[in-house]
Amino acid sequence: MESVFVGGQTYLNYINGEWRTAGTGQTVPSLNPAQKSEVVGYVQSSSAEDLNQAVASARAAQQGWRKLSGSARGEYLFKMANALERRIDEVAETMTREMGKPLPEAKGETARGVAILRYYAGEGLRKIGDVIPSTDSEALMFTTRVPLGVVGVISPWNFPVAIPIWKLAPALIYGNTVVLKPAQETSVTAAKVVECFAEAGLPGGVLNMVTGSGSVIGQGLAEHPHVNGITFTGSNQVGKRVGQAALARGAKYQLEMGGKNPIIIAADADLDLAVDATISGGIRSTGQKCTATSRVIILRDVYEAFKEKLVVKLKGLTVGNGLEAGTWLGPCAHEKQLETVQSYIQKGMDEGAELLFGGSVPDSPDLAEGFFIQPTVFDKVAPDMAIAREEIFGPVLALIPVDSMEAAIQLANDSDYGLSASIYTQSISHILSFIQDMEAGLVRINSETAGVELQAPFGGMKQSSSHSREQGQAAIEFFTSIKTVFLKA
Structure with a gap:
C-alpha cells in the first residue's frame, strides 16, 4: 500500500498553548510496525529543560483553571470531545499506522476517547462533598474536594488514545492542570489528539505535552518537585521506579501495571x-x-x-x-x-x-x-x-x-x-x-x-496496581484531596 506518510511530518511539543521544538533540536522517527520502512512522523527528543518549561506552564495555569466552575471546565471537555469526534478517521488511521492495531479497533478506541471526555464533562455538575453533622449545634461541617495541582500523565503505546484520555479527562475536570508524556512509540498519535484538544481553546498551560524518552521525561515527571501527582500505565519495572520517585518526595501516585x-x-x-x-x-x-x-x-x-x-x-x-x-x-x-x-x-x-x-x-x-x-x-x-x-x-x-x-x-x-x-x-x-x-x-x-x-472503576490487586482505581466516579479519589470545613458564624 502506498503511504501518504512517507517522509514523515515533524510533530512538536505543546507547552503553554504553543507548539514548540525541543531545546535539544533532536527528533526521532516513529515507524509503521506493519511496514518498518515507512516513517509515520518525527517527534521531539526532549530534555529536562523542556519538561521544566511544561511544568512551569502547568503550574502557572493551575490557579486560574481550578477557580473555574465545574460546569465551565466541563464545557471545555465537551468541546474537546467534539473536536476529536470530527477528526476520528484521521486519528484512528494515524494510530493504525503508528501502533499497528486494525483500523476498526483504532476507530473504536478513538470513539471511546470521545465518550470518556463527555462522561467526565458531566462530572463538572456532580457533587464533590457531603454535609456531616457537628457536635456543635451552631456550626456547619461539610467536606469538599480540591485538586492536587499539577498532574503528570505517563501513558503507554498499546492504547494511545483511550488511556491518556481516561487519565487527563478526570484530572482536568477536577481542577488540575496536566503534563502529558506519551509513549515515544505512539507520540504522533498523541500529537494528533492534542491538536484536537487545542481546537477547544483551553487556556494556555492547562494541558501540555512533552515527548521523549522515559528515562528523561517520564522519570523527570516522577521526580519533579512541582508535580503533585503522577498517574502511570506501563510495565511493573518502570512503574515501581515511578512510584518510588514520587513516594520519596511525598507526591501522590497511581500505577496500573501488568497482568497474567x-x-x-x-x-x-x-x-x-x-x-x-x-x-x-x-x-x-x-x-x-x-x-x-x-x-x-x-x-x-x-x-x-x-x-x-x-x-x-x-x-x-x-x-x-x-x-x-x-x-x-x-x-x-x-x-x-x-x-x-x-x-x-x-x-x-x-x-x-x-x-x-x-x-x-x-x-x-x-x-x-x-x-x-x-x-x-x-x-x-x-x-x-x-x-x-x-x-x-x-x-x-x-x-x-x-x-x-x-x-x-x-x-x-x-x-x-x-x-x-x-x-x-x-x-x-x-x-x-x-x-x-x-x-x-x-x-x-x-x-x-x-x-x-x-463508567466503572478499573484497577488491579497484588502487583497489578498501586491499589487505586481509574475511570468512573472512582477517579475523583486519586485526582483530588478531601478538605473538611468547620464553619461557625
Missing part, C-alpha cells in the same frame, strides 16, 4: 462462546492489553473438545496490515516487542510445553517488512513455566488442565498479578465461588477477560 489474566473453562461451559472469548481476549490487539487472556485453565472433562475448537477458530484468523480490509490481527507494536514475544515462545518450548499452533513469523512476502507473529497456543503447560507466570504482552495462550473448580480458582490465583479474570460456566455455585474467591480487580462471568467500561 486467567480464563476458567468449566465442564458445563458453552465451549463455542468460551473459545470466541478466549481468542478475542487473548489474541485480539496482538495480545497487547494489560487485561489480555494469557492462561486458559480448562476442566479436564472438556479439555480436548475445547482445544480442538480453539485451533479450528485460530486457523481462520487473518494476519496483516491493520489498514487492509479483513485484517483481524496486526503486528506487534515495535521490533523490541516482537523480540520479547519470540523469546517467550522459545522459553515455552525449552521448558517442555508443546507448541500446538503458530509460534513463528508468517511466511507471506507481503508481511516481511513488519513485526508480525502468528497467534500462538501452547499445550501441556505446567503452572511453574515462564509462559504461565510472566507477562508476555503478545498473542500467546497457555492451556492448563485441572481436575476441579477448586483447583481452577486456586491456580488462577497463583500469580503475582491480579488485574482481570473470567469464567465460563452455567453453575450459580461456580459463579459465586469465582466472584468471592478470585483475587483480581476485575472479574467477568461468561465474558472475556479484556474489556473495561468507562
